[in-house]
Amino acid sequence: MPNNADNAAHTGRFAPSPSGDLHLGNLRTALLAWLFARSTGRRFVVRVEDLDRVRPGAQQRQLDDLAAIGLDWDGDVVHQSARLPLYDAAITRLHRAGLTYECFCTRKEILEAAAAPHAPAGAYPGTCRNLTPEERDERRAGGRPPAIRLRAGTDTFTVHDELHGHYTGTVDDLVLRRGDGIPAYNLAVVVDDAAQGIDQVVRGDDLLSSAPRQAYLAGLLDLPAPTYAHVPLALNSDGKRLAKRDGAVTLADQQALGRTPADVLSVLASSLGLAAEGETVTVEQLLDRWDPRTLPREPWIFPS
Ligand code: GLU
Numbered sequence: 286m287p288n289n290a291d292n293a294a295h296t297g298r299f300a301p302s303p304s305g306d307l308h309l310g311n312l313r314t315a316l317l318a319w320l321f322a323r324s325t326g327r328r329f330v331v332r333v334e335d336l337d338r339v340r341p342g343a344q345q346r347q348l349d350d351l352a353a354i355g356l357d358w359d360g361d362v363v364h365q366s367a368r369l370p371l372y373d374a375a376i377t378r379l380h381r382a383g384l385t386y387e388c389f390c391t392r393k394e395i396l397e398a399a400a401a402p403h404a405p406a407g408a409y410p411g412t413c414r415n416l417t418p419e420e421r422d423e424r425r426a427g428g429r430p431p432a433i434r435l436r437a438g439t440d441t442f443t444v445h446d447e448l449h450g451h452y453t454g455t456v457d458d459l460v461l462r463r464g465d466g467i468p469a470y471n472l473a474v475v476v477d478d479a480a481q482g483i484d485q486v487v488r489g490d491d492l493l494s495s496a497p498r499q500a501y502l503a504g505l506l507d508l509p510a511p512t513y514a515h516v517p518l519a520l521n522s523d524g525k526r527l528a529k530r531d532g533a534v535t536l537a538d539q540q541a542l543g544r545t546p547a548d549v550l551s552v553l554a555s556s557l558g559l560a561a562e563g564e565t566v567t568v569e570q571l572l573d574r575w576d577p578r579t580l581p582r583e584p585w586i587f588p589s
Pocket of ligand 1: 488
């Protein structure tokens, strides 16, 4: 029988975008997602978020790197690019419920409008929400294909996060389908998490502010919202998000310096307080030692 990840209950996940190699901060987040899932008896799945920004070969290297540090996952890896009908169905459902509208704004127009006083930070200001049919026809005639936005019925929503407690964040008329036809990240994540039985989302805390939008959208689609744990990111010594230019940041970079995947796992484990510096460990040992209450709440400053 094919081992299908869909429709399973109690599942955690790691959902990388194959836009390049994973850096050690990403591997640390993956390790945390695995520990959160496995320590709670959950299945663990990998979903490749390949609707956008795909770099040839990156996907396989990402999977190889996850396996090299000892992580395993259940069922086949799921690719978002193979699931377009699911996203279409969700958008159609929202459309039929009167919860969508076409947006003709350019990025520049949105930035300008969002800079207006009283506009909630980072929120779409609703420029195209109430266009008259004439105005809409006029914009359509401009020839630029519109994005499809959600007609949100609230401007905030509260989620529960295992590390951040109750977190209230902005909900705006988020994009469901981009002007180029690609389903938007928020929509795809919500549809997939529910379809895959994912009830625990562990990811970097740069995505904490997306969680209220996603949980609200899940509710509109009658889908359960998962529990969340947004974990601290890896930063460089300047306090900026870790990036390629920050030195030997990938497993391949580390291997070029003579460090094995086991050495890298050891570094990740000690950064999480789960191993002594230089101690060789396996992920199973880390699972035995794992206690989410002891997870460092500060960003990990990558040792350059
Ligand atoms: N694919 C997203 C990323 O790599 C993560 C999405 C998610 O975990 O919800 O940043």
